[in-house]
Amino acid sequence: MQLSSMSGSYTSDFSLLNSTFWVDLLSQRDVSSQVPINYVTQPSIALTAACFGNNQYLRDAGSLCLSDLLTIGYRRFIIDVYWSHSNQQWLLCPVSIPSTPTTDESDESPYTLGNYTCSGLFDLTTITDVLRSYIRFSSADIDSTLLFVVFNVHAAADSNNPDQPAPTLSSTELPPQSHLLGGIANKDLDAFIYTPPDLAKERSNLNESWYHGTSSRTSVLQEYFTTITDADNILSTPDGWPCQAYLINKLAKRLILGRGSIDPQLQGYNVSGDEPYIFSANYIENVVDVSTTSDRNGLQSGCFYDPQTTSLKNINSSWSLSTLDGIGPNTSSSAALLLQNYTGCGISPVINETLGGQTANIEVDPYRNISISSMWSWAVGEPRNASSLPGYEQISANNDVLRCAMLDPTSNGHWRAGNCSNAYRAACRVDSNPYSWILSDSKQSFSDSCNICSSGSKFDVPRTGLENTYLYHTVLSTSNDSTTVNEPVWINLNSINVQYCWVMGGANATCIYIGDADNVGRRTILVPTIAAIIILVITASTIFVKCNSNRRISRRKRVSQGWDYEGVPS
Numbered sequence: 001m002q003l004s005s006m007s008g009s010y011t012s013d014f015s016l017l018n019s020t021f022w023v024d025l026l027s028q029r030d031v032s033s034q035v036p037i038n039y040v041t042q043p044s045i046a047l048t049a050a051c052f053g054n055n056q057y058l059r060d061a062g063s064l065c066l067s068d069l070l071t072i073g074y075r076r077f078i079i080d081v082y083w084s085h086s087n088q089q090w091l092l093c094p095v096s097i098p099s100t101p102t103t104d105e106s107d108e109s110p111y112t113l114g115n116y117t118c119s120g121l122f123d124l125t126t127i128t129d130v131l132r133s134y135i136r137f138s139s140a141d142i143d144s145t146l147l148f149v150v151f152n153v154h155a156a157a158d159s160n161n162p163d164q165p166a167p168t169l170s171s172t173e174l175p176p177q178s179h180l181l182g183g184i185a186n187k188d189l190d191a192f193i194y195t196p197p198d199l200a201k202e203r204s205n206l207n208e209s210w211y212h213g214t215s216s217r218t219s220v221l222q223e224y225f226t227t228i229t230d231a232d233n234i235l236s237t238p239d240g241w242p243c244q245a246y247l248i249n250k251l252a253k254r255l256i257l258g259r260g261s262i263d264p265q266l267q268g269y270n271v272s273g274d275e276p277y278i279f280s281a282n283y284i285e286n287v288v289d290v291s292t293t294s295d296r297n298g299l300q301s302g303c304f305y306d307p308q309t310t311s312l313k314n315i316n317s318s319w320s321l322s323t324l325d326g327i328g329p330n331t332s333s334s335a336a337l338l339l340q341n342y343t344g345c346g347i348s349p350v351i352n353e354t355l356g357g358q359t360a361n362i363e364v365d366p367y368r369n370i371s372i373s374s375m376w377s378w379a380v381g382e383p384r385n386a387s388s389l390p391g392y393e394q395i396s397a398n399n400d401v402l403r404c405a406m407l408d409p410t411s412n413g414h415w416r417a418g419n420c421s422n423a424y425r426a427a428c429r430v431d432s433n434p435y436s437w438i439l440s441d442s443k444q445s446f447s448d449s450c451n452i453c454s455s456g457s458k459f460d461v462p463r464t465g466l467e468n469t470y471l472y473h474t475v476l477s478t479s480n481d482s483t484t485v486n487e488p489v490w491i492n493l494n495s496i497n498v499q500y501c502w503v504m505g506g507a508n509a510t511c512i513y514i515g516d517a518d519n520v521g522r523r524t525i526l527v528p529t530i531a532a533i534i535i536l537v538i539t540a541s542t543i544f545v546k547c548n549s550n551r552r553i554s555r556r557k558r559v560s561q562g563w564d565y566e567g568v569p570s
Contacts, residue, residue, distance in 0.1 A: 008059065008126035010133035012067035016364060019500075020381065021372055025073055027502040028377045029145060030512075031493065033245035034217070035463050036224045037146065037256075038284070038318040040244070041343045043374040044076035044148075045069060046352040050367060053354025055115050057093040059122040065361035066130050072364065073371040076148040076321075076348065081124055081181065082156035082166075083266060085173040090181065092127070093118035094154065095162040114162030124181075128188035135192050135254045142513050146244045148284065150258040151181055155265035168265045180270060182277030185257055194242075194253040195277050202242065206235040210242055217512065218245040221463075223432050224312065239318075258284040286319040288347055296326070297337040303345035305469045310435040317346030317466060324349045327370070336373035343376040344413075346466035376465030379414035385499060403496045404446040404507075405461070406488035409479070413472025417495075418488060420446040420507070426490045427471055428453035429460035434467050437474040439489060447507035449490045461492040461504055 014022070032040045051065035069077070083089075084096040091097070095113040097120045110117045131147065138144055155166035177183070186193060202209035206227070210220050225240030247253040257278045262269055271280070290302030304317040324342065327335045342349040355366035372380075384402050400420035407427060408416045418424075426449035430436040440452040450459045462468035471491075479485035494509065495502045501511035 008063035008066075008130040008133070010067045010070065010130055010137050011064050012071040014071065016068060016071050016368065020383070021073075023383060023500055023502070024372075024375055024378050026142065027383075027493070028375060029244070030502070031377070031461055031463050031504065034219065034221050034243045036220055036241040036243055037247070038241045039224055039346070039464055039466075041320075041346065041348040041374075041376065041465055042075040042148065043073060043371050044078065044321055044348050044350040045074050045367070046078040046080075046350065048078075048080045049352050049354050050360045052092070053357070053359050055117065056110075057091075057116065057118040057122055058110060059119045059126055061359075061361050062092060062122055063126060063130050065359055066127065067134070068360050068364050069367065070134050070147075072368045073374075074367075075145055076150075076350075078150050078152065078260065078350070078352075079127065080152045080154060082154045083169075083175050083179075083269075084156040085169060086159070087156075088179065090124035090175075090179070090184065091118075091156055092122055092124070094157055094166075096156045096159045098159045111159075113159055114157075116162060124184060125188060128185055131255065132189055132192070135189075141249070144248045144254065146247060146253075147255045148258065149255065150260045150285065151278070152260040153181070153262040153266055153269060155263050166263070166265050169268070171268055174266065174268050174270070177270070177273060180273045181259075182257070182274035186277045189255055191252070192254040193277060194247055194251070194256050196279055196283075197276060198253075199241070203237050203240060206237060206240075207233075210240075210246055211235070214246060214250060218243070218249050220246055221432075221434075223434055256284060260285075284319055285321055288320045288322045290322045290342075290347070292338065298341045299338075299345055302347065303341070304347070304466055305345055305473070307473060310433055310470065312434065315346075315435060315466070320346055321348040321350050323352050325353075327351070327353050327355060327366075335370065339370065339373040340376065340412075343374050343465040344469045346464065349374055376468055377415050377462075379408065379411040379416055382415060383417035383495070383502065385417070400446075400496055403494055403499070405491050405493035405502065407462075407468075407471060407475060407491050408488050409472070409475050410486050413468060413475070415491065415493075416488065418446075418490075420494065420496060422446075424449075424488050424490050426450075426452055426459050427461070427475075427492070428457035430457045434463070435470040437471045439475065439478050446490050446494060449492070450506045459490075459492045459506070 017025075047066065050069060051062055066077075080094075081090045081092065082094050084091050086096045086099065093113070093116060095116050095118060097118060098111060098113075110119050131149070135147075155169055157164060157166045175181075220240070220243040225237050227235055227237050227240070229235050259271065259274065259278050259281050261281070262271075288302050291300045292298065293300050302322065304315050304320065306315060309315065322342065324335070324338065339349055349370075351367075351370055355370070356363060358366070360367045383405065402417040402419060404418050404420035405415050406418040406424060407413055423443040423445055425443050426440040428438050428440055430438055438454065438457055440449070441454070442452050444452050453459050462471050471489075475489055476485065479487070492504050492506065493502050494507060496507055497503065497509065498511035498514060501513060503509040503511060
């Protein structure tokens with residue numbers, strides 16, 4: 001029986017974010033945008049645990065759950081899909097749907113199948129429709145992000161024996177060529193997928209790919225991978241990956257697909273048929289064995305920070321991830337500290353639990369707190385702006401109060417917004433090495449920090465959690481008294497040009513999202529623009545949600561500030 005599938009839509013809204021978290025997501029994305037994507041940590045989540053932990057596989061609830069996770073910052077998804085030979089479809093439900101279909105294609109009346117409750121209208125195309133809807137909804141530069149989806153491939157259990165293991169499928173019962181995962185995903189998401197053939201072609205000639213027609217903002221940082229130059233001066237790489245800025249801004253690619261595990265019952269699955277669209281198992285993931293400290297606040301082993309070396313040859317955190325276990329509803333402080341140690345160590349945390357026993361579409365707060373706490377850059381509640389200060393009404397819109405970023409040793413290396421006129425030492429990157437830092441000898445204001453780094457180094461900003469950890473330990477090791485060890489250090493990030501728009505490039509850098517932002521005559525108009533964009537996005541999203549109000553279910557919605565705990569690898 002071929003089921004009738006119904007489309008899904010991105011139905012979440014930005015009221016799930018407060019403005020500070022939105023700025024955190026934007027600025028951290030931007031500072032990492034030129035780092036090869038395999039070195040950028042992303043909060044990762046297993047959809048089965050986050051959305052179907054109650055064993056209910058319903059189209060509207062599942063669409064809303066995925067939508068909410070996208071909104072609150074999750075960028076990497078592990079999705080269990082089940083091939084049903086009897087239905088000739090990839091289901092999200094672990095059990096095939098009975099052969100008596102509903103007569104109304106809009107009726108989501110569920111089936112009770114042993115321990116599972118499943119809708120006959122919920123399948124893989126619902127997920128791809130939500131992803132396509134989100135990608136189109138977030139197409140503006142200020143919203144665009146890169147997504148990763150890894151499929152674990154299973155066989156669906158028989159509807160007559162729903163609680164028994166799925167039967168082994170014969171060669172004739174396996175998915176035919178027209179129903180392979182890659183082909184289905186490509187049909188719905190073709191224009192947005194960056195594929196294995198794309199990578200192979202671009203690696204073979206970097207002159208015509210990553211370094212052709214790219215700007216200083218979209219070129220990938222070459223320091224992170226091996227390059228080879230042949231006799232014809234053709235530059236290639238055996239191990240490099242592009243950066244997010246190149247993929248999104250030059251190629252308009254938004255999605256990378258990978259294959260995870262395959263059930264023994266499906267061992268004859270035609271994996272070669274997916275190769276044009278889906279990266280093979282373990283190609284975009286490197287599972288790291290970690291052990292935690294006895295208080296579960298930090299990592300005892302598995303961290304890529306090594307105080308003995310700054311050489312990339314010895315620090316290969318490419319695609320590193322590890323599952324964060326044992327997150328209970330009453331262990332928020334430990335979870336927050338542990339998350340910050342994961343990202344600070346160069347490891348993407350994977351959440352594979354139903355937090356607090358509630359799925360994200362019912363109670364989003366624990367999932368949002370996890371996402372907030374996985375931020376490796378800003379301290380909780382940062383970056384503040386002048387409106388948080390007493391008497392802010394008297395502060396000029398063009399003032400540099402709280403417009404410059406500094407690494408704060410008292411916040412375990414996280415960043416805070418500071419007054420640009422204050423004098424601090426500057427963070428100086430040595431020889432473009434991602435992990436090699438020194439501090440300037442003298443102290444200057446932010447605007448003068450570009451000129452005080454010693455020869456062979458330059459004023460810069462950490463671009464990944466692991467880079468930030470190396471800088472933090474440099475600050476600790478070069479501070480020779482109790483006063484300087486607690487003193488902030490300037491990093492090359494500011495919002496002097498436009499409030500809320502944090503940019504690299506020194507005090508004269510302009511907001512990349514607004515043309516002619518350096519025009520003095522327009523500055524007073526542009527200052528609130530980013531805040532206005534937030535309001536416009538919320539307004540547009542609210543209208544969008546109202547149009548889909550029949551698709552939403554009741555649940556508590558509360559803007560959370562995250563857990564107020566900080567920590568980095570020791």
